[in-house]
């Protein structure tokens with residue numbers, strides 16, 4: 194699970210507030226009962242002192258067992274008395290229990306030193322929310338990707354049928370999403386505007402994030418703007434965008450080449466691509482540029498890594514967005 198730092202911290206905040214809420218609700222229930230049943234406080238004092246006195250048993254030798262047994266009896270009797278009093282006053286059995294959202298980890302997010310199921314679920318839903326806040330992820334699924342927009346005839350220029358080519362790409366992407374893992378391949382999607390590159394990469398993102406993977410999606414322009422703003426201090430909130438881009442489970446850079454390319458953005462891009470190749474984490478890049486255009490815009494050290502290591506797809510057909518408007 195490679196989520197961004199602020200998703201982890203939002204999850205911890207949410208867990209803490211669940212825990213606080215459960216405990217303060219329990220306290221309110223307890224205070225209410227204590228007001229109705231004055232003996233309750235005394236009984237609880239006995240229960241607490243029995244717990245503390247166990248310490249005295251250390252060093253008692255042979256007498257320790259009997260001493261502990263007596264304490265246990267005292268404690269049990271007090272518990273029984275308390276239950277009877279609560280019942281008589283009309284309270285249910287669990288009135289004084291802290292009702293945690295997750296009884297397994299008591300809303301701490303960890304159980305036996307491992308991350309609890311509730312915590313994983315929370316991270317997953319926060320990641321999904323973050324992704325859907327930045328883009329209408331629910332609109333881009335495999336189910337609503339329509340292959341019928343691609344001509345079936347063989348294009349005389351390229352010698353291929355766009356429909357067949359796109360059917361293959363579609364199948365690949367669908368399987369890729371179904372089998373997605375942090376060791377999945379990186380993909381490079383070429384092609385002109387409106388051929389479905391963004392749609393398919395977001396469909397993959399939707400499946401991956403639902404499976405519990407941390408996905409960061411952004412247009413190259415937005416990603417670099419954000420890094421520049423942080424780097425040059427326009428945003429006071431010192432964040433860890435670059436680190437998140439390096440560490441997340443799946444990084445999707447949309448529309449590479451549409452951004453304003455500078456020495457700074459080139460070195461950031463190289464750094465991200467290189468680090469992710471080293472750690473084996475997948476990236477999906479889409480671009481309207483041709484391979485030659487990419488080479489012209491970026492340094493060879495960047496493009497050679499992408500061409501050498503990424504699975505490449507050339508999208509073809511006619512602009513779907515225009516066809517949809519006909």
Ligand SMILES: [Zn+2]
Pocket residue numbers: 295296297298299300301302303309310311312
């Ligand atoms: Zn839990």
